[in-house]
Amino acid sequence: MSIQSTNTSPASDLERLDRADVIHGFSALRAQATKDVLIMDSAQGMTVRDQLGREFLDAGAGLWCMNVGYGRQSIADAAAAQMQKMCYFHSFSNFSNEPMVRLSERLLRLAPGNMARVVYANSGSEANDTQIKLVRRYNNILGRTKKKTIIARMSSYHGSTVAAGSLTGLEMVHRTFDLPIPGIRHTLAPDYHRRPAGIDSPEAFSRYLADALNTLIEAEGPDTVAAFIAEPITGAGGVLMPPTGYFREIQKVLKHHDVLMIADEVITGFGRTGRWFASTDLGIEPDLVSVAKGLTSGYFPMSACLISPKVADVLYSDKSEDGMFAHGFTYSGHPVAAAVAHANLDILEQEDLPGNAAKVGDYLISKLRQRLGQHPLVGEIRGKGLLIGIELDADRASRRPFDNPHHAAGLLSRSCLEERLLVRGGHGRVVAALAPPLIATARDADEIAARLERAIERVARGLTASGAH
Numbered sequence: 001m002s003i004q005s006t007n008t009s010p011a012s013d014l015e016r017l018d019r020a021d022v023i024h025g026f027s028a029l030r031a032q033a034t035k036d037v038l039i040m041d042s043a044q045g046m047t048v049r050d051q052l053g054r055e056f057l058d059a060g061a062g063l064w065c066m067n068v069g070y071g072r073q074s075i076a077d078a079a080a081a082q083m084q085k086m087c088y089f090h091s092f093s094n095f096s097n098e099p100m101v102r103l104s105e106r107l108l109r110l111a112p113g114n115m116a117r118v119v120y121a122n123s124g125s126e127a128n129d130t131q132i133k134l135v136r137r138y139n140n141i142l143g144r145t146k147k148k149t150i151i152a153r154m155s156s157y158h159g160s161t162v163a164a165g166s167l168t169g170l171e172m173v174h175r176t177f178d179l180p181i182p183g184i185r186h187t188l189a190p191d192y193h194r195r196p197a198g199i200d201s202p203e204a205f206s207r208y209l210a211d212a213l214n215t216l217i218e219a220e221g222p223d224t225v226a227a228f229i230a231e232p233i234t235g236a237g238g239v240l241m242p243p244t245g246y247f248r249e250i251q252k253v254l255k256h257h258d259v260l261m262i263a264d265e266v267i268t269g270f271g272r273t274g275r276w277f278a279s280t281d282l283g284i285e286p287d288l289v290s291v292a293k294g295l296t297s298g299y300f301p302m303s304a305c306l307i308s309p310k311v312a313d314v315l316y317s318d319k320s321e322d323g324m325f326a327h328g329f330t331y332s333g334h335p336v337a338a339a340v341a342h343a344n345l346d347i348l349e350q351e352d353l354p355g356n357a358a359k360v361g362d363y364l365i366s367k368l369r370q371r372l373g374q375h376p377l378v379g380e381i382r383g384k385g386l387l388i389g390i391e392l393d394a395d396r397a398s399r400r401p402f403d404n405p406h407h408a409a410g411l412l413s414r415s416c417l418e419e420r421l422l423v424r425g426g427h428g429r430v431v432a433a434l435a436p437p438l439i440a441t442a443r444d445a446d447e448i449a450a451r452l453e454r455a456i457e458r459v460a461r462g463l464t465a466s467g468a469h
């Protein structure tokens, strides 16, 4: 089966216009001239349909965001009602709106740890940019004007704006854009699958990673290091599970050097890992939390920074210039986004979708291990809840990666598309990342596992045909 469309297809005019007019995010510009354009047209539940009527099972929840599934009437109704009542007003200065105020109370109740304040933005990148500014302001108020460096991790993804893209630990995001900006450093990724030789337990690897962080902080000078940012479970970098004890060891180092902990829960928040927030499960005690994606399940853009009392108290202690917080966006705290978020949270709560993610996630992982665990190309199957990575290796026994991961990753993504299965990749590695909507049933899990197995068989044939294996 080919996913190639024909020139007589109804989508062909749109495809031509798309190629002529649009630069897609994270697309290879030259390849786009010849590559299929998939014009997605309608969606319901777990399924997205393109203009040619081809149906795709969305095991990637769009970009890891479609937590409640497509086509929820109650969310559309909430958006329409709010648009009719008051389609927009800003939240600068002392202007406010009811959906935003009530959402803030709700978020602080749901939040991991003890959070005191909310700052709104529109995307995960903007939330993480805002975190950098909050951290700078916090230390400026405390008079620690040198304490500004933020440490992120290699293989992490925190966004693609100038600042959040600098936090991101993927070379591709930095290359040609002159990133990272000064004041951002990267430490080792919690990549147990590609751990150095001689490390023989997750606990030992956690200590090794914490030592590396400590060494970096000491080399930089602890009085210059302000914060550490981490996804509880690395998403776009290939679904990397923190090894046992990782955050305990890391937080010992952070506390010792008085460095703030920022949990980037943009993917992991709102039920994805089987809990409302992954921080709770992984023993993370964040000072700041970034949320986006599952906050509105992608029905409307919205993100937020959640701020602990420790940071908020300092922010409110500022006596200079009336404590003017000169930051915000035209659409921060958008009333329609907030109304959508409420309707989305209602569904997550009423249908206990975090609970479903835990249950169906366990089932899906066990199915995948059963079907693919012994496959010669499958190096590791890992994850939590409905956030699962299947990593392919050139040699499973020695965990040897592919000589040309780009080629193998391309084959994998094409093969999944040919099986009409949408998955996410893992930048720079050969990973099928699964993050289906949290409404997935055991039958959906069976279907995902079956299609993925067939896709991996296609990859094996493709590698043999190309002489790469």
Ligand SMILES: Cc1ncc(COP(=O)(O)O)c(C=O)c1O
Binding pocket: 063, 122, 123, 124, 125, 126, 128, 157, 158, 159, 160, 231, 235, 236, 264, 265, 266, 267, 292
């Ligand atoms: C963990 C994490 N943080 C931040 C972002 C950036 O979010 P956005 O694309 O909305 O800017 C992403 C996006 O995938 C993400 O996965």
